[in-house]
Amino acid sequence: MFDPFSEIDKRAINTIRVVACDMIDSANSGHPGAPMGCAPMAHVLFSRFFKCNPTNSKWINRDRFVLSNGHGCTLQYVINHLLGYKITLNDLKNFRQYLSITPGHPERGVTDGIEVTTGPLGQGFSNAVGLAIAEAHLASIYNRPGIELFNNYTYTIVGDGCLQEGVSSEAASMAGHFKLGKLIALYDANNIQIDGEIRVQFTEDVCARFKAYGWQVLKVDDGDSDLDAIANAIEEAKKELSKPTLIYVRTTIGYGSKNQGTPKAHGNPLKTEEIANVKQLFNLDPTKTFDIPKDVRAFYDKLTRKGVNYEKEWNSLFDKYSIQYPEEAKEIRRRLRGDLVKGWEKLLPRYTPADKPMATRKLSECVLNNICDALPEFIGGSADLTGSNLTRWTNAKDFQATGSGIGDYSGRYFHYGVREHGMAAVMNGMAAYGCGLIPFGSTFLNFINYASGAVRLSSLSKHQVVYIMTHDSIGVGEDGPTHQPIETFAALRAQPNLNVIRPADGNEVSAAYYQALTSKETPSVLCLTRQNVPHLKGSSIENALKGGYILQDEPNPKVILAGTGSEVSLCVEAAELLKKDNIPARVVSLPCLSLFDSQGKSYCNKVLPKGIPILSVEAASTFGWAKYAHMSVGIDSFGMSASAKKIFEHFGLVPEAIAKKAKLLISKFPKMLF
Amino acid sequence: MFDPFSEIDKRAINTIRVVACDMIDSANSGHPGAPMGCAPMAHVLFSRFFKCNPTNSKWINRDRFVLSNGHGCTLQYVINHLLGYKITLNDLKNFRQYLSITPGHPERGVTDGIEVTTGPLGQGFSNAVGLAIAEAHLASIYNRPGIELFNNYTYTIVGDGCLQEGVSSEAASMAGHFKLGKLIALYDANNIQIDGEIRVQFTEDVCARFKAYGWQVLKVDDGDSDLDAIANAIEEAKKELSKPTLIYVRTTIGYGSKNQGTPKAHGNPLKTEEIANVKQLFNLDPTKTFDIPKDVRAFYDKLTRKGVNYEKEWNSLFDKYSIQYPEEAKEIRRRLRGDLVKGWEKLLPRYTPADKPMATRKLSECVLNNICDALPEFIGGSADLTGSNLTRWTNAKDFQATGSGIGDYSGRYFHYGVREHGMAAVMNGMAAYGCGLIPFGSTFLNFINYASGAVRLSSLSKHQVVYIMTHDSIGVGEDGPTHQPIETFAALRAQPNLNVIRPADGNEVSAAYYQALTSKETPSVLCLTRQNVPHLKGSSIENALKGGYILQDEPNPKVILAGTGSEVSLCVEAAELLKKDNIPARVVSLPCLSLFDSQGKSYCNKVLPKGIPILSVEAASTFGWAKYAHMSVGIDSFGMSASAKKIFEHFGLVPEAIAKKAKLLISKFPKMLF
Numbered sequence A, B: 001m002f003d004p005f006s007e008i009d010k011r012a013i014n015t016i017r018v019v020a021c022d023m024i025d026s027a028n029s030g031h032p033g034a035p036m037g038c039a040p041m042a043h044v045l046f047s048r049f050f051k052c053n054p055t056n057s058k059w060i061n062r063d064r065f066v067l068s069n070g071h072g073c074t075l076q077y078v079i080n081h082l083l084g085y086k087i088t089l090n091d092l093k094n095f096r097q098y099l100s101i102t103p104g105h106p107e108r109g110v111t112d113g114i115e116v117t118t119g120p121l122g123q124g125f126s127n128a129v130g131l132a133i134a135e136a137h138l139a140s141i142y143n144r145p146g147i148e149l150f151n152n153y154t155y156t157i158v159g160d161g162c163l164q165e166g167v168s169s170e171a172a173s174m175a176g177h178f179k180l181g182k183l184i185a186l187y188d189a190n191n192i193q194i195d196g197e198i199r200v201q202f203t204e205d206v207c208a209r210f211k212a213y214g215w216q217v218l219k220v221d222d223g224d225s226d227l228d229a230i231a232n233a234i235e236e237a238k239k240e241l242s243k244p245t246l247i248y249v250r251t252t253i254g255y256g257s258k259n260q261g262t263p264k265a266h267g268n269p270l271k272t273e274e275i276a277n278v279k280q281l282f283n284l285d286p287t288k289t290f291d292i293p294k295d296v297r298a299f300y301d302k303l304t305r306k307g308v309n310y311e312k313e314w315n316s317l318f319d320k321y322s323i324q325y326p327e328e329a330k331e332i333r334r335r336l337r338g339d340l341v342k343g344w345e346k347l348l349p350r351y352t353p354a355d356k357p358m359a360t361r362k363l364s365e366c367v368l369n370n371i372c373d374a375l376p377e378f379i380g381g382s383a384d385l386t387g388s389n390l391t392r393w394t395n396a397k398d399f400q401a402t403g404s405g406i407g408d409y410s411g412r413y414f415h416y417g418v419r420e421h422g423m424a425a426v427m428n429g430m431a432a433y434g435c436g437l438i439p440f441g442s443t444f445l446n447f448i449n450y451a452s453g454a455v456r457l458s459s460l461s462k463h464q465v466v467y468i469m470t471h472d473s474i475g476v477g478e479d480g481p482t483h484q485p486i487e488t489f490a491a492l493r494a495q496p497n498l499n500v501i502r503p504a505d506g507n508e509v510s511a512a513y514y515q516a517l518t519s520k521e522t523p524s525v526l527c528l529t530r531q532n533v534p535h536l537k538g539s540s541i542e543n544a545l546k547g548g549y550i551l552q553d554e555p556n557p558k559v560i561l562a563g564t565g566s567e568v569s570l571c572v573e574a575a576e577l578l579k580k581d582n583i584p585a586r587v588v589s590l591p592c593l594s595l596f597d598s599q600g601k602s603y604c605n606k607v608l609p610k611g612i613p614i615l616s617v618e619a620a621s622t623f624g625w626a627k628y629a630h631m632s633v634g635i636d637s638f639g640m641s642a643s644a645k646k647i648f649e650h651f652g653l654v655p656e657a658i659a660k661k662a663k664l665l666i667s668k669f670p671k672m673l674f
């Protein structure tokens, strides 16, 4: 049972509301509506239920909180300040200012106590699903009778916008399917959106929808003032361990302001005089700004001390666990450090040109079969394309609700369903949990665009997640242009902090995994073929890890053929044709342009020297290749439905046509530069 | 009441099933599961309810059909062949072959009778919502008492995968909100997906979910054989005019094959012997392939003749209408031709440098206010950012369910909700309806990535849709990196058949709209600023329509500054600084690279001659600029939360820094090329 509410709770809530307004006023920019409306539920949650240690925001068994309506971040900044996270009053005053730690939307890694970056609607909610999955998984693996090392709850506050986004529909359906009993979403139901009352665009029955997903749904009629009702609902939600819970909390947007309950309250900063009026209404000192009354401060200070104790108790529990289960404890410690198992990289297969040609998706399967048993933190699956993506390793067990009879929470293989965006957002959440988890997800490369909203956040938030994307070109063949990526490489390569890796053969596939699994702050997209490719002379894991390298060379090359993935072997063949015509050609493999660039100018100039004409070859848009090449063989239209062989021919992606284009380039070089 | 079913119906259904298998066998590639399972519902629909004229697939009041599970396209190809569309038996035999008109997934514009391109799951269903919106809208505008010119139904068949995708959740919620009574979705509920039975990943209650969206939900227990039940359900669905209907049809995937009811039936071609067995089971000749029994042919031929009459009757109706409502009839004819109102382009505002600086989103609002009343076919709205996108013109009326009290179906302004992907897919559907409709949608540019799956199909399907994307750079300011596009221009520019237009000032905004509204087969993305920009000397609508042009010049320029959008005025200022240092500089504005490229080499070389060093300036990823420039000012990391001014300074996007970079470039040129 929670401690009864009293006047101090009201004062705390109102203090949070007005300090949030002070921040927005000071920045003259921000969204007062949500923090004013959500302050009661947030205060109830953090004062009565939430287990965290604000002096160590990394404590692994902390409850997780995600403000999915990230535009309301002043709420979280104020509460985290009060709770004792590393956010000073001065930081609050610098809201939205240059280089401050209190940016306009919550950013993981920038502000202490922020679990995930939110703002793009629907992402936070979906991340919360991933966070809850991670807890269920680790609990299932490491908890022992009487010792629950992992048992935290995941809470999220979501707004109308979040629940309209398809990504949250996908994640909600997943959460219901997986019966994530420790996931609790508080729905800030204020009937208002930017375009007006929700009746202009959002008249579905959200509660019925969530019941249909398999969620428990609870309702709080007066979320502005009825703290008991909020607390009772959270308590009931916590007790239901076989279903996630949505608590519909009816609130008033901008509560206390003159625009309360209207769309104007959403994103218009209150003027200083208005805030003074609100303070008066709340019996707070209208002459002061950024004022935390002493009793409110004292109230929250007590929560800080309580939080310190939570971790202390857990540490004792872990000590006990370490004695009874030394092996498991050691493993947990390793995972908390983020270290991979020593020597895992020796499991990566190596190939020679004598080995049988294989599709790189198949070579990826070989890697997974070799490494997955050794790397328990590497977990993932496919968006309903397991048999095509080849992502299920031999000994994989399905992650499913324990008791479902088709797997349990200790399983590491995920059937994400045909939900690419939800998959990516859930992966981000799993990665954000910590304890070394490295999630992967898979679909056809072309459908990564369904997930772009979340893939961008993988990069921005520096999540180590791995996108295993197969069927990476017109090599798809008969499925046709709807399934053939063209612009995809360019779109992904232009995104900061993302390694787009397109291996050419077996050794390069091994390198791709090595890179992905050791890039702690950079997500990776592995682009893999449907069709077979040969193992190439000159390829090696070490070479490929440079992102680009000389695969095969001739003395005084007259032209450089630079390819990626399945086109590298075409370049090799084209070079052989050129050689017959006495044109010495170098072949460069460029599996990852961002890695290549990061090697520094002198290395790059060695591989791709200025004075030699360079022809890029990639079965995709030529957009972006001018940085590396003087001419490009590629595809600047959509693909077609036919056999892969026919399509490659059609687009001139065959050795003869490449050799011809190389000759053309040689004939124009270097005049073409002027 | 529909005609009773008899043996011939069964024969027709089984014929469709086995010819679909023959096609897949002949291609040795394709998906037999869906056509075999969906043949009964498709046959019932097309034989008893569907109104179309197969000899004129463009008849405007035809019922619309969308196979959202596009991998089952053999079903539609066979039926369209039987119905008399321009698909020969030979075309069926060339399924998935090079240059055939029967590609691996249905493609609009490639195959007669295909309304929209499907395959990427969830898109077709969402397009169907757009098609139904278009019908409701045109009916509301043009129908008159006793004369219903527009009253077609929209039918779609959807699979489990379609209903898992977030885009369909968004579109379904919209359809429920808009009470689209003439939209009927047949759900091929076969309990099977690629990864296995749906219980591994899809255990939500789909019917309850659709009820929550405001749909009528009907159920057919035996969709394999109970034709009456299917027909009764469709009849009931047609009668409910105040809600869209989902008919849950329980089917057996791959019905009749040895793998029926299992995931193997989904995408594995049946072997020739297996197909023979199926034929035997169905009492069809096992020795023949691509065999249409005479009675089946005759049965469908009757449907063709019936279809011809539908249009004849409609034409008589239209003649009657033309007499009673000559003005409206003239307008309909104009719209059917796809002609814009004559002289509309004179409404586009023109500016001089003396005019007040304005944000290009605001200038866009001016255009909308000027043209929207004159162009009734231009319809659209915003994904809950109306006040920020500035997309609602003065006289706009909301598109809402008639009787809702907050607008009606004749309204042209859409509150799409926070559903970017659904918005784009619905726009594609509206455009596909025809009758000249040009839909637009709006959100912050950065969130177009939520919609990428549908934006790609706008391009691939050649839909004339307009994405009005505001807040197009770090100029967003305080909202921070989650809201600031970086990779977005590159991602969009790499996509074939998409005009990405980033106007620099008022005249260029007018040009952007001119281009968008006259590009009948190319979608446009207008990228507009949040912040003010000045009107530039040298800009004009005519210049901007070339995609790139010399804005300001000096004799014998030593450097070219080439910018887009809000950075063009920075280039102008930088050129002035350079002039003070006696460095003559040319300023080039490049509002649309694809248009610029299409002007031909000689024009491009005049604007950006080879021998002069070129510096590109754009507040976004430099990826892709090497094609046009020797050096780039841009942003190859994520943005930040601060005032726009601070962020522009931080990234060197101010005249002083640009001028400095220009000098650096001059000093390195042309040595840097070698």
Ligand SMILES: [Ca+2]
Pocket: A159, A160, A161, A188, A189, A190, A191, A192, A193
């Ligand atoms: Ca709201």
Ligand SMILES: [Ca+2]
Pocket: B159, B160, B161, B188, B189, B190, B191, B192, B193
């Ligand atoms: Ca299915």
